[in-house]
Amino acid sequence: MEHVDVLIIGAGLSGVGAAAQVRERLPKKTVAVFESRDSKGGTWDLFRYPGIRSDSDMFTFGYTWRPWQSDIALADGPLIREYIDTVADEYDVNRLIRYRHRITRADWDSEQARWTVTASVGDPAAGETVTLTASFLWSCAGYYQYEQGFQPTWPGMADFAGEIVHPQHWPEDLDYAGKRVVVVGSGATAVTLVPAMLTGEGAAEHVTMLQRTPTYVINRGRHDPVARLLTKLRLPDRVVYRAARWANILQAVGFYKFSMRWPARAKALIRKGAVSQLPPGFAVDEHFAPPYNPWEQRLCFVPNNDLFKSLSSGDASVVTDTIESFTPDGLRLASGRELPADLVITATGFQMQLPFGGIEFHIDGEPLDLPSRLAYKALMLSDVPNFFFTLGYTNASWTLKADLVIDYVCRLLAHLDQHGYRTAVPVPDAAVQRRPLMLLSSGYIQRSAHLLPSEGDRAPWRLDQNYLVDRRVIQRAKIDDGVLRFT
CATH class of the missing domain: 3.50.50.60 (FAD/NAD(P)-binding domain)
Incomplete structure (x- = not known):
């Protein structure tokens, strides 16, 4: 069975950036990217309506490590898609992407310290699947369904x-x-x-x-x-x-x-x-x-x-x-x-997908109840080893947060290698109080809030939607913070 060190879910802005930086900063790691669609770019490849553009400035929507080379602040979709394509070419990400691979199940084995991942390949109706193992699983799948937007029905x-x-x-x-x-x-x-x-x-x-x-x-x-x-x-x-x-x-x-x-x-x-x-x-x-x-x-x-x-x-x-x-x-x-x-x-909005693409997770044979978990630094889940996710800001550019997650994951993987560890898992104490992970009142969030994990009432279980604070909590804080457990 094939094994990779890091398996990334999604080849959009977050997934391409994650793959590029793992390759750049940890060149000995093997990486694969599973993309459910037949092309990369995520949102910026899917949406083709007139005027499609970013509503965040491109100087924060672009990666911190790959400058946006224009003075255009609000760029249109084709320019953003071209930017993602350029980064994928420059960092040799294209060869890592496996298109029309949709992960349906992921099983964690503590004894082996690895995930066994099953994905459908091509047309799901054909029933073709592939299975491989990964030391680390990283969801960059976004938060809304690509197959169908939110479409209300009205009489007539x-x-x-x-x-x-x-x-x-x-x-x-x-x-x-x-x-x-x-x-x-x-x-x-x-x-x-x-x-x-x-x-x-x-x-x-x-x-x-x-x-x-x-x-x-x-x-x-x-x-x-x-x-x-x-x-x-x-x-x-x-x-x-x-x-x-x-x-x-x-x-x-x-x-x-x-x-x-x-x-x-x-x-x-x-x-x-x-x-x-x-x-x-x-x-x-x-x-x-x-x-x-x-x-x-x-x-x-x-x-x-x-x-x-x-x-x-x-x-x-x-x-x-x-x-x-x-x-x-x-x-x-x-x-x-x-x-x-x-x-x-x-233009009635998105339909949020099930968290992390609706993957069926199991930890040592037990089904994972996602709503019962706490988000650690809004990038890992309590008591779930070697799993990361990228969820951008709601009050600023998505990529500002994505870059912080990328930097953290690369530092964590280097820390594990340096100390001979195989696993990292955040473990909360009983005093942490829960609150919703996403506080926006937008309809697409409220319709699916009950499916999401929670955040806590204090760091590192809570983030304040403030990039300047998060740089300290995510990017500058030491990896071994007493909350992560290593084996």
């Missing part, structure tokens, strides 16, 4: 004469030129789609963003001012990247802490920004004043005010209401209003 959908599309499965040949489009939703996907569908020769006639609840929307310049200034001064790329990266980190952490401490002031500041970009008399409080505080859900960043410009021009509109039913010609709302539509885009 079958009667609608137009087309209904979910952005997660955007048809390549979708023609919306000259059509009346309704985008259902108010998150990052919706605020991206509205201006994007009004651009170019194939533009829609009119796009309406229909939202049940408003979202905080903040303008962000497409180009980073720090990077642009330092590039003009002809400073080296690494200096530009590092300076722009830290400027963005400090700005993000500062605004998050400001919002947590003074939510009313943060609300007022965001509202002021929206008012300044919208026409006089626009119903800002109806459409851009959520009933929750900033960062209880993710904020939406728009480049160069593109959403506000579309609304100001009259080519787009926003309606805050709920759907009563579809009709042959559009949507009937709870208020009694009728919205005509030729095309409805249901």
Whole structure:
């Protein structure tokens, strides 16, 4: 039976970065990457809707060890996919990836100090499987289902004469030129789609963003001012990247802490920004004043005010209401209003997958109850040996956290080799109190919160969604901290 030292699940941004750094920093380790799809890139390969882009700045969304070589702050999907491809080429990751390999079961054997992993290969209906062993298992599978987005059902959908599309499965040949489009939703996907569908020769006639609840929307310049200034001064790329990266980190952490401490002031500041970009008399409080505080859900960043410009021009509109039913010609709302539509885009969010891709875990023959476990530094699970996972930030760039996890895992593996250990497992004391691992009130998280492990009420079982603090807790704290047990 084949054996690898490190088996990584997922070939998206996190998985490619993990494989690249294990190869770079621990060249004697054998590595394999199992990817359930037939291509790498994860989110940035899957989503192909118009305008797809990052809502985090690329100076923190890029890896700390591989500079983003542009002054573009909010990059579009193809640029991000190209960045991931470049890293995979430069670090020779491509040969490690095995496509259409979906792990279904993982069994830990304490005596052998290894995982036995079973994966389906190709079409699951064909029943072909492969089995191998791994000393360490590392989930970089993300948190939502690639197969299906969250698609509510409404009365009358079958009667609608137009087309209904979910952005997660955007048809390549979708023609919306000259059509009346309704985008259902108010998150990052919706605020991206509205201006994007009004651009170019194939533009829609009119796009309406229909939202049940408003979202905080903040303008962000497409180009980073720090990077642009330092590039003009002809400073080296690494200096530009590092300076722009830290400027963005400090700005993000500062605004998050400001919002947590003074939510009313943060609300007022965001509202002021929206008012300044919208026409006089626009119903800002109806459409851009959520009933929750900033960062209880993710904020939406728009480049160069593109959403506000579309609304100001009259080519787009926003309606805050709920759907009563579809009709042959559009949507009937709870208020009694009728919205005509030729095309409805249901930007209604993700469907969270079962934790770690729904793998069936067993520890020494006993099924693993994931909700009963505590997350150690939000990267390992209590009483689960030699298992790591990458889960990015909810209030900042995903990759900031991914990089911290990568650094920690590489340091831990080196520590085990140095001291002749084979296993590492975090063991909590009885005094640790539990709380939800992800505190956002977003629907896609609340629908699956009961499936997730918990975090504790103190470090290292609790992280504060603060990169500056986490650098100390994850990156700088010693490996042998009295919580990890080694054998």
